Amino acid sequence: MKKLVQISKLLLGVLFIFSGFVKADDPMGFSIKLQEYFEAFGPWWKWAIPFSLPLASSISVIEMTLGLIMLIGTWKRITLWLVFLMTLFFAFLTFYTAHYNKVLECGCFGDAIPMTPWQSFYKNVVLLGLLAIIVIGHKHYLPAFSGIIEKSIIVLFFAASAWFSWYCYNYLPVIDFRPYKVGTDIKRDMKGGIPDVLKYYYTLKNKKSGETKEFDKFPENYQNEWDYVSSRTEVIKKGVEAKIHDFNIVNLDGFNCTDSLLSDPNYSLFIISSSIAEANQSAETEEKLNGLANSFMKNHMRVSCLTASGEDDINKFKEKNHAQYLFYNTDDTQLRTMIRSNPGVMMIKDGIVIAMWHYHSIPDYKTLNVQYFHK
Numbered sequence: 001m002k003k004l005v006q007i008s009k010l011l012l013g014v015l016f017i018f019s020g021f022v023k024a025d026d027p028m029g030f031s032i033k034l035q036e037y038f039e040a041f042g043p044w045w046k047w048a049i050p051f052s053l054p055l056a057s058s059i060s061v062i063e064m065t066l067g068l069i070m071l072i073g074t075w076k077r078i079t080l081w082l083v084f085l086m087t088l089f090f091a092f093l094t095f096y097t098a099h100y101n102k103v104l105e106c107g108c109f110g111d112a113i114p115m116t117p118w119q120s121f122y123k124n125v126v127l128l129g130l131l132a133i134i135v136i137g138h139k140h141y142l143p144a145f146s147g148i149i150e151k152s153i154i155v156l157f158f159a160a161s162a163w164f165s166w167y168c169y170n171y172l173p174v175i176d177f178r179p180y181k182v183g184t185d186i187k188r189d190m191k192g193g194i195p196d197v198l199k200y201y202y203t204l205k206n207k208k209s210g211e212t213k214e215f216d217k218f219p220e221n222y223q224n225e226w227d228y229v230s231s232r233t234e235v236i237k238k239g240v241e242a243k244i245h246d247f248n249i250v251n252l253d254g255f256n257c258t259d260s261l262l263s264d265p266n267y268s269l270f271i272i273s274s275s276i277a278e279a280n281q282s283a284e285t286e287e288k289l290n291g292l293a294n295s296f297m298k299n300h301m302r303v304s305c306l307t308a309s310g311e312d313d314i315n316k317f318k319e320k321n322h323a324q325y326l327f328y329n330t331d332d333t334q335l336r337t338m339i340r341s342n343p344g345v346m347m348i349k350d351g352i353v354i355a356m357w358h359y360h361s362i363p364d365y366k367t368l369n370v371q372y373f374h375k
Contacts, residue, residue, distance in 0.1 A: 020063030295365030
């Protein structure tokens with residue numbers, strides 16, 4: 001029993017730390033996922049949407065800290081209760097969304113390990129089983145350090161976890177699991193899916209007997225003996241969806257410009273703002289953004305702003321900031337997936353993501369010239 005308790009404690013601790021880490025690595029992404037859950041629960045939960053970001057950061061830090069506490073085996077009663085309540089809550093959440101088909105991906109491991117709600121529900125059931133083993137053999141749940149040492153470790157780990165979440169929110173994920181991470185060939189990943197393997201069935205009615213029968217292919221010269229009634233399709237083998245889908249760039253006249261913008265053989269700049277009205281428009285941000293954009297254009301490199309905003313917001317922004325680059329419309333979800341910053345900056349070359357920056361860390365042209373252009 002002692003060995004089972006130790007193994008269960010190790011698995012639970014590591015899983016909680018990993019789950020919290022991938023959420024803290026991308027707090028904005030987890031915040032967006034929480035908003036999906038709040039919307040799935042109906043209008044009564046709309047009040048929680050503004051609190052999704054602090055809640056996302058808090059959950060990630062709590063998860064990591066609980067994982068550490070479990071590994072070092074301290075504060076037994078309160079730790080086991082908190083782990084139980086948190087796991088039970090997420091088990092209910094994933095069961096509800098899976099049963100009613102409310103959310104397609106659970107977000108428990110972020111973009112690192114995409115899981116369906118059913119997969120996450122079964123994962124939580126397994127975690128509850130591991131927790132039951134620890135409760136049954138709780139006498140083997142023993143602290144690894146003395147009181148002062150363990151408290152110091154917990155406080156330092158909690159502070160480091162909170163700082164890590166804050167850093168990733170302000171300067172983009174440290175480990176990027178998103179489909180638009182640096183090095184991604186956007187054009188290739190838009191076409192990289194594998195279609196489902198399908199089987200077709202046809203229901204035909206015999207002209208003489210009136211009998212209906214299902215075939216997996218049409219009989220030869222079937223029209224002589226049979227009348228077509230209906231058909232159905234069965235998925236024999238599920239395909240793989242392209243890593244990047246539903247990504248289109250259209251100009252303000254509605255013409256698709258995706259291929260032309262992704263096929264530029266030179267370095268080019270995407271200024272990304274899912275919502276211009278909600279973007280950070282501080283004087284410092286605009287000065288850095290305009291300086292970089294103007295330097296790119298002076299050196300005959302393309303600058304494009306991708307946004308989901310309408311023409312009114314775009315025109316107000318252009319008038320306020322004297323923006324000389326062109327504006328294009330792209331789906332809001334894709335823009336928020338591309339970069340967790342509003343605005344954010346992405347540099348591409350021939351459709352390949354070379355680098356990206358949060359608005360807190362927009363570089364100057366001289367730095368990019370040394371790092372990339374004159375290598």
